[in-house]
Amino acid sequence: MSGKWKRQVSFTVNGASQSLEADVRDTLLDTLRDRVGLTGPKKGCDEGVCGACSILLDGRAVCSCSMLAVEAHGSNVVTIEGLGKDGEDRLQLSFIAHDAMQCGFCTPGQIIAARSFLDSPGADLTAEGIKNALSGNICRCGCYANIIEAVLAAARSGGGEP
Amino acid sequence: MDALERATGVARYAADWKKKDMLYARIITSTVPNGRVVEIDKSGASGTEGVVDVVTCFDDRTIWHAGEREHERRLFTDRVRFVGDCIGAVAARTRMAAQKGSEAVRARYEEYQATFTIESSLREGAPKVWDDGNVLKTRNYGYGDVEEAFGACSVIVEGEYETARVHNSQLEPAASLAWWEGDRLTVVAATQSIFGCRNGIARDLGIPADNVRVITKYKGGGFGNKADSMNYDLIAAILARRTGRPVMVEYSRSDEFTSVHGRWSSRQKLRLGCDQSGNVLALEVNAMCDIGAYTRRIKPFNFVDGAQSYYSCRAFRGEDAGVYTNTPATGHMRAPSGPQSCFASETIMDEAAFRLGIDPLQFRLRNMVRVAHNSETLTSNGLEECLRAGAEAFGWKERRNAGAVAAETSTGAGVAIAAWHSRLGRGEAAVSLTRDGRIVVRTGVVDIGTGAKTTMAVIASRNTGMPIESVDVEWGDTEGSPYSVGESGSRTTAFTGTAVKAASTALRGRILEKASGISGIAPGSLEIRNGAVLNAGRKLLAVEDVAETLESELVEKAATEPALPKGTERLSFAAHFAEVEVDSETGAVRVLKYVAAHDSGPIVNSLTATSQVHGGVIMGMGMALTEQLLISDYDGSVLNGSFMLYRLPNIKQTPDIQAIFINTDDPFGPKSLGEITLVPVAAAIGNAIFNATGVRLRRTPFTPERVAAGIEGKRSESLPGAR
Ligand code: FES
Ligand code: FES
Numbered sequence: 001m002s003g004k005w006k007r008q009v010s011f012t013v014n015g016a017s018q019s020l021e022a023d024v025r026d027t028l029l030d031t032l033r034d035r036v037g038l039t040g041p042k043k044g045c046d047e048g049v050c051g052a053c054s055i056l057l058d059g060r061a062v063c064s065c066s067m068l069a070v071e072a073h074g075s076n077v078v079t080i081e082g083l084g085k086d087g088e089d090r091l092q093l094s095f096i097a098h099d100a101m102q103c104g105f106c107t108p109g110q111i112i113a114a115r116s117f118l119d120s121p122g123a124d125l126t127a128e129g130i131k132n133a134l135s136g137n138i139c140r141c142g143c144y145a146n147i148i149e150a151v152l153a154a155a156r157s158g159g160g161e162p
Numbered sequence: 163m164d165a166l167e168r169a170t171g172v173a174r175y176a177a178d179w180k181k182k183d184m185l186y187a188r189i190i191t192s193t194v195p196n197g198r199v200v201e202i203d204k205s206g207a208s209g210t211e212g213v214v215d216v217v218t219c220f221d222d223r224t225i226w227h228a229g230e231r232e233h234e235r236r237l238f239t240d241r242v243r244f245v246g247d248c249i250g251a252v253a254a255r256t257r258m259a260a261q262k263g264s265e266a267v268r269a270r271y272e273e274y275q276a277t278f279t280i281e282s283s284l285r286e287g288a289p290k291v292w293d294d295g296n297v298l299k300t301r302n303y304g305y306g307d308v309e310e311a312f313g314a315c316s317v318i319v320e321g322e323y324e325t326a327r328v329h330n331s332q333l334e335p336a337a338s339l340a341w342w343e344g345d346r347l348t349v350v351a352a353t354q355s356i357f358g359c360r361n362g363i364a365r366d367l368g369i370p371a372d373n374v375r376v377i378t379k380y381k382g383g384g385f386g387n388k389a390d391s392m393n394y395d396l397i398a399a400i401l402a403r404r405t406g407r408p409v410m411v412e413y414s415r416s417d418e419f420t421s422v423h424g425r426w427s428s429r430q431k432l433r434l435g436c437d438q439s440g441n442v443l444a445l446e447v448n449a450m451c452d453i454g455a456y457t458r459r460i461k462p463f464n465f466v467d468g469a470q471s472y473y474s475c476r477a478f479r480g481e482d483a484g485v486y487t488n489t490p491a492t493g494h495m496r497a498p499s500g501p502q503s504c505f506a507s508e509t510i511m512d513e514a515a516f517r518l519g520i521d522p523l524q525f526r527l528r529n530m531v532r533v534a535h536n537s538e539t540l541t542s543n544g545l546e547e548c549l550r551a552g553a554e555a556f557g558w559k560e561r562r563n564a565g566a567v568a569a570e571t572s573t574g575a576g577v578a579i580a581a582w583h584s585r586l587g588r589g590e591a592a593v594s595l596t597r598d599g600r601i602v603v604r605t606g607v608v609d610i611g612t613g614a615k616t617t618m619a620v621i622a623s624r625n626t627g628m629p630i631e632s633v634d635v636e637w638g639d640t641e642g643s644p645y646s647v648g649e650s651g652s653r654t655t656a657f658t659g660t661a662v663k664a665a666s667t668a669l670r671g672r673i674l675e676k677a678s679g680i681s682g683i684a685p686g687s688l689e690i691r692n693g694a695v696l697n698a699g700r701k702l703l704a705v706e707d708v709a710e711t712l713e714s715e716l717v718e719k720a721a722t723e724p725a726l727p728k729g730t731e732r733l734s735f736a737a738h739f740a741e742v743e744v745d746s747e748t749g750a751v752r753v754l755k756y757v758a759a760h761d762s763g764p765i766v767n768s769l770t771a772t773s774q775v776h777g778g779v780i781m782g783m784g785m786a787l788t789e790q791l792l793i794s795d796y797d798g799s800v801l802n803g804s805f806m807l808y809r810l811p812n813i814k815q816t817p818d819i820q821a822i823f824i825n826t827d828d829p830f831g832p833k834s835l836g837e838i839t840l841v842p843v844a845a846a847i848g849n850a851i852f853n854a855t856g857v858r859l860r861r862t863p864f865t866p867e868r869v870a871a872g873i874e875g876k877r878s879e880s881l882p883g884a885r
Contacts, residue, residue, distance in 0.1 A: 025258065034180075038171075039174065040172070041171075043177065043335070044805075045415040049804070049806050052333060079171065080170065092170060096165040096169055099770060102774075102777060103383040103384075104164075104167075105332075105382030130813075131813050132814070135812055137813070138333065140331055140781075140810060141333075141777045142778070142779065143773060144776070144780060145819050146776065147813065
């Protein structure tokens with residue numbers, strides 16, 4: 001009876017191919033967290049506003065709570081866990097160095113959004129540009145000033161290439 | 163510390179945990195604002211595929227916060243007091259089934275008349291939220307003869323001020339996972355105080371505290387709303403006991419807005435009197451706060467609090483009361499009563515300065531507190547330096563608008579000061595040297611993002627003489643930690659830090675004794691610096707060498723509970739300066755520059771302290787400009803319970819913020835910081851808007867509509883023949 005809700009979904013997650021039977025009503029966020037076991041993307045609102053669930057979908061930051069797992073079929077998904085192993089990623093290190101996090105709940109989303117921004121061709125690498133790019137990521141702890149500094153510093157040191 | 167875990171996504175918050183056979187739970191909530199549940203039909207839920215258990219107010223009579231008169235309440239209540247009051251819960255194999263199940267439960271109510279505002283709650287014959295009345299009167303307080311002091315005043319200013327209800331809205335929604343092994347309960351909670359949580363759960367379930375283990379490794383903010391055991395911790399535990407399986411309760415964002423408390427709103431009448439040269443002689447505050455159907459007000463906080471502690475005046479009288487309404491609960495949020503109070507008093511001070519033609523900065527320098535509450539000595543007081551250093555860094559003179567009226571936009575500058583409690587209290591810590599030469603600090607506090615963990619490591623490093631890289635901080639689990647009060651009221655550094663310092667200092671002594679045993683040199687002639695034992699500046703051996711000789715870990719424990727001498731008050735201080743730009747067409751306000759000068763005693767870690775200031779200022783901007791929990795006047799429900807509609811500050815609004823610390827020497831060490839950072843923000847911004855536009859705003863938030871209406875009003879006032 002529940003078979004009509006199920007679909008096979010195949011995608012690449014952090015470089016490894018995954019194939020699983022997903023409920024067509026499940027969001028990509030829940031699927032990543034509950035089925036793939038990647039809890040780096042956070043559920044802050046589940047309504048596409050806070051950005052805590054951000055992941056890279058074919059290189060672009062999207063809110064994984066606002067899409068269904070089945071929509072990711074055939075895509076390349078990168079979560080915070082996939083960004084550089086053991087914190088080698090320069091952007092992650094820059095966030096740490098600039099104390100750009102307090103509770104850390106928004107941090108995975110902030111870093112993913114910043115990664116997407118730094119990787120986009122012609123990104124406006126100024127404070128203003130960063131503010132625009134990260135305006136969909138809420139930080140209730142109010143770390144914004146340091147987040148801007150962290151992304152600027154990563155941008156300066158070579159676009160934050162890992 | 164732990165930053166790497168947070169930045170790489172491996173940090174595990176409560177909702178990130180998983181247990182085999184875990185069930186998901188959803189709460190069932192009241193759909194009427196005031197009444198009694200007569201009957202609940204569970205059949206729809208029980209028949210839903212995947213649902214394992216349904217519990218209602220008729221099955222379980224657990225009391226949450228049992229024995230605490232002012233806020234004990236039934237976990238699942240049949241006497242409902244607001245739309246959203248919890249009447250039951252459903253546990254199911256999937257999240258979706260739990261959701262469907264909770265929606266399929268049908269409750270029948272006997273409905274009563276309800277009240278949603280302060281006025282209607284106070285009206286004669288008003289519907290009753292509580293049988294013993296709708297007013298939770300707290301106190302009349304003050305000193306001096308107010309009427310006599312007013313009699314001596316040549317300028318008296320009066321005003322009515324309102325602050326809106328706002329919500330903590332930490333980014334991590336409530337989550338709690340519980341499971342039983344025999345009669346032993348484990349709860350993975352998102353709490354600020356693992357021991358407070360453990361003791362609360364044990365008390366309410368009627369089991370020994372030793373049978374409860376609470377684990378909190380990471381927590382996505384709190385700002386005062388997870389200070390103790392929360393109802394969802396109990397719900398998880400009860401469902402887990404009933405089903406024999408682990409149960410995870412997760413709140414949605416809209417559950418958060420309705421079911422987890424925010425900050426109470428306030429309505430305050432103030433009267434302020436000065437003599438001709440601008441000395442404040444008398445102040446009177448009358449406050450009513452809408453505290454919703456329940457309040458998690460924990461003593462000794464009051465509903466409004468403050469003004470009398472940062473000004474010197476001859477006489478002061480205050481009266482405040484909490485008024486119950488059939489609306490969601492309120493409770494602690496970062497400096498529970500501070501910003502409401504500061505907004506009103508710092509606005510009226512500004513009005514008085516304007517009336518007297520005195521610069522607002524000078525007015526504050528003249529009147530700021532010297533002796534607390536007219537009689538008590540302050541342990542330290544860096545307020546004057548906050549004002550002077552802040553004004554200097556801000557460029558007060560240059561940024562003040564001299565009265566030029568710009569066509570489209572105008573800018574202006576405002577100042578506000580604040581004080582906040584910096585109490586002393588009990589702290590416990592164990593600090594040890596392990597056999598592989600590392601220092602381990604164990605405390606019961608939880609790092610909710612205030613950098614407390616790093617701060618503890620810094621304190622241990624300084625006082626043992628070991629490099630910070632060799633220090634580990636272990637906490638977040640009631641098993642293995644000494645007792646601690648947990649992180650609330652900005653007191654981690656002050657309370658637990660004192661204990662860490664004492665234990666570290668003692669440990670250093672023990673290490674030196676051991677080193678003396680090895681080297682034959684008297685301990686008094688040895689010191690530890692950067693992990694090395696030195697004699698007259700020369701390295702004798704490494705602390706690691708000492709550690710190697712140990713048979714087991716070298717542990718020093720300390721419990722500290724310093725007390726303030728009688729007649730003494732201990733306060734943290736702040737002076738905030740804001741520059742705003744106001745669009746006179748749309749009323750939109752932009753904060754351009756912000757300087758926050760703080761006296762929180764000696765600052766242990768300026769990096770994380772600066773972050774605390776940034777966070778408080780941003781949160782204060784939310785309260786000042788955009789945040790307001792809207793309550794329906796039809797049924798008292800929350801109208802804007804989503805991040806789409808309840809607007810939190812975002813990165814685009816971030817002004818240029820500068821934090822300044824006056825490292826006042828306080829005999830008891832560091833003073834509180836986290837809470838006061840938010841207290842003066844709304845007042846400083848409101849005062850800056852007045853300087854920019856001449857429009858005095860007495861209600862938060864300063865939405866574009868309100869600002870534009872004010873500007874429009876000004877314009878028509880100045881039109882020829884308008885009056
Ligand atoms: S959880 Fe996806 S945007 Fe908030
Ligand atoms: S660090 Fe807490 S929400 Fe951003």
